[in-house]
Amino acid sequence: MSYLELLSRFAPETIVVITALVVLGLDLLVLREEPLRNRLRIGAAFSGLGCVAAAAWLLAIAGSAEASSPFATGGMLVDDPLTRLVKVALLALGFFAILLATEGNFTAHVGEYLSLVLLSVVGMMLMVSSTDLLMIFIALEATSLPLYILAAFNPRDPRSSEAALKYFLFGGMAAAFTLFGLSLVYGLAGSTNLAEIAVRLADTGRGPDALLPAALALTLTGLAFKVAAAPFHLWAPDAYEGAPAPSASLIASGSKVAGFFLLARVMMVAFAPVAGSGTWHHYAAGWMPLVAILAGLSVVIGNLAAIAQSNVKRLLAYSAVAHTGYALLGVLANDPRGVSSLVYYVITYGLTLVGAFAVVSAVEDREGGSNLTDFAGLGRREPLLSFCMMIFMLSLAGIPPLAGFFGKFYLFAAIIGGARNLGWLWLVVLAVAMSAVSLYYYLQVLKQIYVLPEPERTAKRRPPMVTKALVGLLALGVVIFGCAPDLLLRPLLAVIHGRVF
């Protein structure tokens, strides 16, 4: 393996890194004197172009013979059709966050902001590819550090600093746990490669090790933090509420997609021999019961806490915790179908959430707040945004024919099929019952928008065209992926074709 081959295999990541540097340099050296609007637009155009180029590369090589063979760099990174598909989704989510940023007026540090967005996207792409403990940790940190800064980027709003500080403190703690857990795993298995760890752990000659539960729990803690699973979700509401909208949407979508992919890979590959079981009456120690507890807690806490929220961003944060719980069902299915349902769910969820955040930020710009009451009568003022918000909310609630419904259906089918004798039914019952609860708070948002009368106000500024176009596009995507799930499902099943990672 030569560095040239490595670079060609990981050209998309390279493209994004170079774009980040170019955008930074361009803004610092050339655009200094331009007005803020132009700097934002030019910078965003370049950043977006970088994302598109990287995604185009990924799609272009998808058909070539070289690309279909998986490629492993000494067990550190892997590049195969599945990771490429997820990376395209990550680039798209990053692209949407950049689009959302073009109309923001929260910062004068345009170059820094955009390049940090791009760098965190690179971190996410590496998370998806890494198959080695060291690489995993580096990728996790490469994603997290830019995200901490992105959360703090609004100097005028103290909640932004608060969000960043909470996110950072929780994140730092979680990273420490993960690192400790990974070191224990290394100590147990004597290897940092995921596949080799599985082989060593399966070697039962040594008998069960007392350190294994600690290693599992600690590793899982860090990953659960990344995907905001309860009880490691406490940072999420503050981060979502305080961070600037583009940062929050990236934290909530891209970072989650990558986090879930990594979580699934670590559990299903490295800890495959110690899966255990969490099914009804067949309990066995392993990662499955732990993840099942996380999933159950997330679904219950997320949905119940969301009911009590009066701020739409916090409501979305708690609903995100609930959706983490649903997505974990795909991990628990522990088979190829589980992986494809997980990937389908988190990608469509990411699109929906970015759209919802775009609407919330447009409302915030207009009304000066994102409380439920700020949405009153929005249906009369902004028919398009309101209609799209209805689509996003109903998709999150799981109403057909939207993407969220098919995603849930597929997850439930996958996890029930993942164990004999419908053993996972208890968890699915919990998830379904809680999703019935969720309709209540999503309808609260829609009630404000469509049912309640518009308060008397003077005319405020209209939401920018870019936001409208982005929101419309995402809503269309949610409808299309819901009506024709095969558009995403067929490529997904084609790249997974019957094997886990």
Place this chain on the structure above:
Amino acid sequence: MLAWTVYISFIGVLAVLCLPERMVRATRAVALVAALAGLGLAVAGIARHGLDGSMTTIVKHVWVRGLGIDYYLGADGISLVLVLLTGIAATAGILFSWNIEHRAKEFFAFYLALIGGVYGVFLSFDLFLLFVFYELAIIPKYFLIAIWGSTNREYGAMKLALYSFIGSAMVLLGIVAAYVVAGSRTMDLFELAKYPFPESFQFWAFPLVFVGFAILAGLWPFHTWAPGGHVAAPTAASMLLAGVVMKLGAYGALRVAMTLFPQGLAIWRDTIALLAVVGIVYGALVALVQTDFKFVIGYSSVSHMGFVLLGLMTINAVGLSGAVLQMFSHGIIAGLLFAVVGRMVYDRAHTRDLGALEEMGLGRALPFAAVTFAVAGFASMGLPGFSGFVAELQVLIGAWYAFPTFAALAGLGIVIGAAYTLRALQKAFYGEVAESRSGAHPPLPPITLPEKIGAIMLVTVAVVVGLYPKLLLDLIGPSFYSPLFDGLRAKGAF
């Protein structure tokens, strides 16, 4: 051709959305045309496919290849009867909402979306597709009630939406489990109905799915959404709610729960029949003491839907076709009753309190409304010559074979039904008007032409079906001999 009932409704939604807000008349016209087109297609579809009640496949396309989900629309006699009902109720509903001016565009968009979903449920033979259409109907209902409703509308709308959603969550759980147990290969109802689900599975899957659907059919004690929701809803929406949405529940219970899990049905049959009978008697008794005119009709719906559920539980030919005929008949009659109460009376008198109405002498002020209500009331009581008589008689005969005691109790429900209907008729229209007060009320606006057309249309249907029920029974009866109902027939007495 029948599939176009679905498409034309959604095309109607788009057309209404494209019209500018101020063109209220055009919006109404477009909505009416869409509803009439649906009705026309339903009639044409029956003429073309359905005269022998056999199963027709309309469209069958692969939808989600990886999961074995098809876009599969078809129709048997049961579907055809209910599609016809939907067409009639939808058209009548638009005629009775001719006075909607407030946000008319959105009103008709939600209205047509609801209709489209309902058609879709009745025509789907793929379980996934059926469920998609079934849930699609929830959201328009919420907005129709919450925005255009009256008494306690936000509460009623939310309660209705949550009850429906909880019911559909139960159904979802049951059908996902059934799908996985049958091998995760197909969602085709015919294929699934052939699969021998283990009895231990059917034992819990049947009540889960059946009750999940039957919540929407007003199964006691899960009926509490119904009276409040009906009362809060605007006239057209309560006509649709009682007229067709409650039938969605009963239809789903028959089409999905009973065909897929016949063994489970055999186990739970008596319990559910008991609940149905309690619903019949309880609904009637509660209707007897209401002071709000609309609540009388709301509770009477619970009572009459009890007959549908009781008919389903008989599992014999006469009881089952009676149940389906009762779905049709109640759809027409309840629509008519709600139209009189909500549109003809409430929109003019601005009160639904029976005590207040008693003093207004509406029988003289609104003779058309009084006569319409009297006719609808007779039909609802089950007087011979109206559709309600044939349907409830069949259910009672079927129940007599299966559960004689319950049949007797249900007969009691009919007697109480006569009592509350006559009481409402007397109080609302033929109260004693004190001479000194007769001039106190300003003259009420006369009944408009669209209202008259709608009322005459519904009365005609109720009478024609009452005099010549063979028209529909010939469609319904043979449907139960399709392979879909093999398991059911094996458990039943036919």
